[in-house]
Amino acid sequence: MFNFSDPTVLLTWLLSAIIFLPAVGALILCLAPRESDASTKRFSLFITLAVFALTVWLAIPGGRVGNFNFSQPGMQSIVNHTWIPAFGINYMLGIDGISLPLVLLTSFLSVLAMWASWPITKSVRAYCALFLLLETGMLGVFLALDFFLFYVFWEVMLLPMYFLIGIWGGPRREYAAIKFFLFTLVGSVLLLVAMLMLYFASDVSKLSQAQQVASNLIGHGTKHTFNLLALMQLGQMPDSPFHQTLLWGQSLSWWAFVLLLIGFIIKLPSVPVHTWLPDAHVEAPTPISMILAGVLLKMGGYGVLRVCYPVCPDAGYHLAWLVSGLGTVSMVYGALAAMAQKDFKRLVAYSSVSHMGYVLLGIGAWSATAGTSYDPNYWNMAMNGAMFQMIAHGISSAGMFFLVGVVYERVHHRDLDKFGGLFARMPVYAGISMVIFFAALGLPGLCGFIGEFFVVVGTWAYCKWLAVVAASVVVLTAGYILWTIQRVYLGPEYKGPHADALTPMTRREIAIAAPLVAFALLLGVYPQALFKYTEPTIGKTVVQKLTDWAQASPKATGHDVTEGRSQ
Amino acid sequence: MNFNELLQDVVQKDTLASLRAVQPELTLCATIIAILLAKILIPAWKQSPFHLTVIGLATAMFVGFPWHGSAAAAVSTLAQPIFTASLVSDSFTTVVRFFLLTFAMLFAAFAEISTDGEDDRTEFYVLILGALVGMCLMISANHVLIVLLGVEMASVPCYVLAGLKRRQSKSSEAALKYAVFGAGAAGVMMFGLSLLAGGLGTAHLPAMAANLAKMIQGGISPQQITILSLGGLMVMVGVGFKLSAVPFHFWAPDVFEGATAEVAAFLSVASKAAALGLLMRLCSAFAFPADMYFHSPIGELLPQASLIAALAPVRQYIVAIVAVLAAVTCTFGNLAAYGQTNMKRLLAYSTIAHAGYMMMPVAAAVALIRVGSDGVSVDGARDAVASLVTYISIYLFMNLAAFAIVAFLRNATGSEEIADYAGLVRRSPGLTVCMAIVMFSLVGLPPLAGFQAKWVMFYSLIEAAHVCPALWALLSVGLLNTILSLFYYLRVVRVMALSPEPLYREAPTIPLTSMVGMYCGLLTAPMLLLFFALDRVLPWAHAAASTLF
Structure with a gap:
């Protein structure tokens, strides 16, 4: 686990540090003795800067561990560890040309937003801790390659955002915060249903040996999987298991696509489920608006690009x-x-x-x-x-x-x-x-x-x-x-x-x-x-x-x- | 076998082996006696009940824990009928009983911290331990008499506990309501059980199921169907009362409000867990009388697969009742929680809603027992039971933590109204964070353990829905309720964290470093730990499920 000469271990620590360093920072803020507001903010800024530096490392082409490799169009820097083997849930992270720019954008905007938080004076410690937790959730969404893990990070963002709008927001902050929470939770539940539908329809044994290797499935104990790469391959097979008819003549793939799409366009947001956005934005404090517009909305687009189309091409086509x-x-x-x-x-x-x-x-x-x-x-x-x-x-x-x-x-x-x-x-x-x-x-x-x-x-x-x-x-x-x-x-x-x-x-x-x-x-x-x-x-x-x-x-x-x- | 041999057999083989299997229960009984004696003999020893309770519970946990190895070893503990097959000792009993004892241990610590310096604590601990013995009987019941005895033994001490604050009219009212309602429910249940026992010609649960299967095979008359289904419904009244399932829930909000938060915590967790254990026992006994514990008193062993296949209509009946009850309970609990202004009433409705969630895997388990040409498949059913046990283990911490915080805040502010929690975050940020974590865990949001509980539950429900499509409806009810429940849990957090502090009140300062704060932290930590370490709970849950079918 601590053998850093092993590139896999090093990579695990690198990607985990990117995700969890802000959370650790939040924990330190909670437990550390009360400091002045200015030093709390400086500490948080330092954490976001450190995370930014790590993500820049991911973007440099250099051939070292974690560096970006332009000759590999697919997923790279994959980290895969079992988490809950009984359900085939893994701690799987990875980077490709879709997620890397968004990871960079997230860490970059987090630094700026943290710096823009200087005028905040109300319970600074709590603000900074929640802000850092939010960053963990955002980075986790973009790095996760296990659908379950993706969902968990997707939800993790919810609570800090609720409090950040609800406590530090404008006059109608409580209304805006609950509206944001409700809309997102509805989307999350649809996401959960679609995720479970795909999971139960997935069948690892349908993949060839080469495909299993490609999606890092070796040693997978269960028949079903949350591995997004495997789900993509299953979804794109000519005799995909997702083609079975589910309800009202539509295939499982079609229903999963629709549910996922609704879940994601709530976040995006698209008409007609955009109404939470103006309220949330207007009431949120400036730095949170920056994060909300700069990063959170991208998650919707990222979800459609990463999950909807590759996993359910059939429905996407129609x-x-x-x-x-x-x-x-x-x-x-x-x-x-x-x-x-x-x-x-x-x-x-x-x-x-x-x-x-x-x-x-x-x-x-x-x-x-x-x-x-x-x-x-x-x-x-x-x-x-x-x-x-x-x-x-x-x-x-x-x-x-x-x-x-x-x-x-x-x-x-x-x-x-x-x-x-x-x-x-x-x-x-x-x-x-x-x-x-x-x-x-x-x-x-x-x-x-x-x-x-x-x-x-x-x-x-x-x-x-x-x-x-x-x-x-x-x-x-x-x-x-x-x-x-x-x-x-x-x-x-x-x-x-x-x-x-x-x-x-x-x-x-x-x-x-x-x-x-x-x-x-x-x-x-x-x-x-x-x-x-x-x-x-x-x-x-x-x-x-x-x-x-x-x-x-x-x-x-x-x-x-x-x-x-x-x- | 003549009478003498039979007697010898019972005394020497059965009783001795049986006594070994009920060591934890015996320890609890011994503790009760020790506490009572200590009160008489050493009246000056003020701390006596708490210390003795902790020692007793620790011993019970020690002897009741399947020490020998890991969860895998617990699986090999086959179901063992004890006391002439009136009880059954298997890993389900062991694991759920261990959870109950763990809860009781945490609960005792909570009661000691929150009622520091009050009188009549001897009675309190004695009644708690007495109820625990009854609950242990409920989860290991294998005979109609034990079902009744267990329910009564668990209920009667609770009636007294609800009325422990004699000078408060609300408390007395709660106790009376609870007792009258409980007596009524127990009466109906007794009637139902006697209908079943009479109709099936025996009072031993697996034998009843076997007789029922034979009856179905041989053609069952409409009159018999009426009597038996009526009997089944009436039994559900009794179990539903213990579960506070709608429409037998009326007592719950009043009792929770009238009784102290400590007693409410006990009722909300231990009582529910035991009732679910009993429900699971009854359902599994009638859905699938497995040969493991099918030793009817006559010693007859019957061919299994055909019997199990014959019980298909019984399973449908059970699934229908439990699923409908679960859906109604869950929805009603969540909707009724909206209007509550008293925190304990809100938690009462939340308990009702959670009872609904926890009945869902029971329906799933029964639905997942499949008899095909290639034999009987119970893997899915075991998954479902495992999800129930996992849910119970997580629920235990969530609800105890919620009630503990309510009790501590009552001690500090003298109020249990949600409105009086306004702005607590400013003076007691640690406690507010604990409360927020507990509330969000009750909603079922990741990264908190409540999410894992819901997740395993929905997982088995989907598995079951593939077999029994009607359960898709139950699944949607469960999901919809998750969204509904957000509002009222969030309201508590909102009041504590977002609302301004009222001018007239001096907010209590409860730092996390105090005894109270540390206890809350201790109970909240599992919300996060169990989320990441679900893998540690699952083997135990699966072990518990492995001997049920």
């Missing part, structure tokens, strides 16, 4: 219209709702709904089979665009929430109609805001553009009408963002309350915003920095495999090839 339809509706609805908002934070919250719609559209646009050529390139573009959009939105939305927080701390209101003239009072702040808001708008040269562009291009091959709608949402986005900029930053002078408090940004605030601006620019100018990680994994392990599956399966399952195409 429900492509539903997924991309939901995505498009979210985009349009979110943008229109954002335009109608008077509250600055609510506007940003609705813009998240709109932007996350691109993710769903990009994943859902099953364009691989448009026509009969089985050309996976367009879907690959859309999927990669969706992945890019997740990271880009993580940066721009966290930035926007932070910027709203900066001005809210000074004037204690968020009424868009009472702003104006901030350019003159806070020039640096206004400059940073321009970059971040334009990144969200999707201005070429900034990070928001790349994801939206690729999603729209990929969608065009799937269904032209959806692509047209998706492209025109950019106009709506430009509308509300430019209007916001006009109302907040431009204008002759600030006439709202607390005008004296409008001091320039402090150095700490600039230091938090600067990396976000830098990444918005970097990803906009050099998107390859991210695509280098995501493209091989998404292209080879998701899109290519599912295209192969689609090519093989219409004969196997008796479905018409044209059925899932654009309508």
Whole structure:
């Protein structure tokens, strides 16, 4: 267990440290004698920085233990230990091009959000402990490869988030917190049901020896499994055990897909289950809004990408219209709702709904089979665009929430109609805001553009009408963002309350915003920095495999090839 | 065999072997006598009941623990009919009894801490130990008389315990309600048992099942069906009363509110665990009279598979009753908990809801007994029983911790109203965290043990639903209830952590380093530990299940 010369042991410790270091930090905070608030915050910041350093280690290509290997598109750095052998539950972690960017985003935003927590003064110790617990849950979700473990981490986030909104939030915090809790719990229960359905239908013995090795199943004692890699392989088999009819003529795979999809789009969130988001965002304190928008929403997208499609391709193929339809509706609805908002934070919250719609559209646009050529390139573009959009939105939305927080701390209101003239009072702040808001708008040269562009291009091959709608949402986005900029930053002078408090940004605030601006620019100018990680994994392990599956399966399952195409 | 030989046989072989198997119960009886004597002989020794109780319980745990090796060794302990087959000693008895004794040990410590310096504690401990003996009988019952005796022995001390605070009218009211309701339920149960015994021509449970199977094989008349199903229903009334299953739950909220939190903790955990053990015994006896303990007093051994196959309608009947009762109990408990303002009443309804959850694996176990062309398959049924035992072991800590915190807060603030817990997080953060962990564990959220309890339960329920599709409905009821239950548990946490402190009250400061705080910490720790170390509990649970079928 402590033999560090063994790479497996070292890797186990490395990945476990990434997940559990924040939890250990939280425990230390709880048990340590009472320190001053400032040192508690510094300690928590130190922990998040340490975790960030470890995740950066995962991203460096170096060939050492834990380093990223670009030549391996599939899962790498796999750690697999038995946890509850009676149910075949393992402590299985791993990294690939889909999870690594999200892990990095999580640890990066955690550092910034922790630093942005400096103005918190109410029970700092509890705040920091809950914050760190939340980080453990988030990182665990992205690293877990065992469905049960994934679910556990998924739930672990719930409680800290509830308290962080409920104790440190705004005036309607209790309502917002319970609403968040309830929505997520409903999603979790659906997830649990789907998980159990897949588990009971899974049959390890159906996998060939090579497949068992590939999914790390050797030595597996039970017939059923929670191993996500094994579930993916089972789901993509021509005679998949998930194809059995379950209820009302639909297959188990179809039902599992629908349940998982609902569970995930609650988190994403997509219309019509997005209503918790504006409330939670508005009431949550600034750093928590950053985490909520930057990381938690990505979990929904990650779940759809990691679980829904690879495990239930059959249903994904036939429900492509539903997924991309939901995505498009979210985009349009979110943008229109954002335009109608008077509250600055609510506007940003609705813009998240709109932007996350691109993710769903990009994943859902099953364009691989448009026509009969089985050309996976367009879907690959859309999927990669969706992945890019997740990271880009993580940066721009966290930035926007932070910027709203900066001005809210000074004037204690968020009424868009009472702003104006901030350019003159806070020039640096206004400059940073321009970059971040334009990144969200999707201005070429900034990070928001790349994801939206690729999603729209990929969608065009799937269904032209959806692509047209998706492209025109950019106009709506430009509308509300430019209007916001006009109302907040431009204008002759600030006439709202607390005008004296409008001091320039402090150095700490600039230091938090600067990396976000830098990444918005970097990803906009050099998107390859991210695509280098995501493209091989998404292209080879998701899109290519599912295209192969689609090519093989219409004969196997008796479905018409044209059925899932654009309508 | 003439009478003399029979007598010799009974005295020498049966009784001696039997006495060895009931050592823990004998230890408890000896402790009771010792406590009573100590009170008379050494009146000055104030600490006597607690110390003697702890010594007695520790001894009982020691002799009752299957020391020899691990869980695997417990599996080899075959079912052994004792006292002329009126009781049965097997690993189910051993494991569940060990849980009961563990609970009693923790409970004694809790009672000692929370009622420090009060009078009439001798009576308290004696009654608790007496009830424990009755509960041990319930879980090892193999005969109609023992079923009745066990239920009564477990109930009567509880009636007194509920009324222990004689000067409080609520306490007396609770005791009276409990006693009257209990007497009624016991009467109905007795009637049911006599219908069954009369209809089947014997009072030995496995023999009753065997006779029933033969009756079904030979063609059963509608009148007999009516009488027997009526008998079964009436027995369920008695068991349902002990379980506080809806609609026999009316006593529970009133008794929990009227009795002290200590007594409520005992009723909520030990009484439920024993009632579930009895339910499991009755169901398994009638669903699958396994040859392991099928030694009818005549010494007759009967061919099994055909009998078990013949009992299929009985199993359907049991599954239907238990499943419906479980669904109704669970839903009602959770819905009724909403409106509660008193913490003990809320926990009473939570107990009712959990009784519903815990009846689900019983239904699953019976449904999972399958007779095919290749013999009888009971693996799934054992899984289900194991999930029940796991649930009990986790539930024990959860509910004891909840009631302990309620009692400590009552000592500190003098109130058991939820509203009076407002803002406790500021002065007693440790205690609030413990309460939050317990409440979320009761909801069943990971990473807390309550999740594992629900998880193993839903697991066996899905397994059973593959055999008996009607159980999908039970599964959805269980899942839906998990969401429903969130609200009222969360409300407690919300009041403690989120609500502002009222102006008129000086909040109590209970640091985690105090005796009380450490006790709460000790009981809360298993919520986290058992989540990660579920693997340590499962072998014992499986051992318990292995001899039941």
